[in-house]
Amino acid sequence: MKKTILLLAFMMSLISLTSCKMIKSETKQDVVLTGTEWVLVSIGDRKFEKLEGMRAETIGLSFLEDSFGSSDGCNGLGGTFKQDGHNIEMTNIRSTRMYCKDIMDKLYNIPFMSVTSFEVKNNELKLLDASKKVVATFKKK
Structure with missing residues (x-):
């Protein structure tokens, strides 16, 4: 027994x-961001809605070898990124500076420089700041 x-x-x-x-x-x-593409769902609590006057239907985020690209709904933007596990540093951010009639005050300005880490779950990418607050949410393209 x-x-x-x-x-x-x-x-x-x-x-x-x-x-x-x-x-x-x-x-x-471990999630490797290089070679991935994402579509904006929200910035903080602000859900993405296509603005009248936007050139594209969505706002994307793509990661190449050491650079990333996105937009604000009017201007293209991008920079470099370094990933270490789930930590990320996004630097050297640059943007085009076109005037976008009737939507300048509604653009989707993602504060990439405040992003320090990320998490991926259920095909969603959440960019987080130093206090782990969600800066922006994207879904897998």
Whole structure:
């Protein structure tokens, strides 16, 4: 009887450790941003809605080898990025400076310079600031 109880306790411990390890590995997956494309869902709490006068239907975000590109709904913008696990640094940000009649005050200005980390879950990319507040949310293209 003691052997049965000990064997049962050992097997329960083994199952518990295995399931914890599996959960941990699923949530700690390393995501490589290079070569990915995303579509804007929201900036903070402001949901994306196509503005009349926008040249494109969506606002995208793409990551190349060491650079990224996006827009604000009128002007193209981009810069360089460095990824270290789930930490990211977005620098050297530059933009075109076209006048966009009737939408200048409604543009989607994503504060990429405040982004320090990100998380990806359910095909959504969340860019986070230093306090882990969501700066912008994108969905996988």
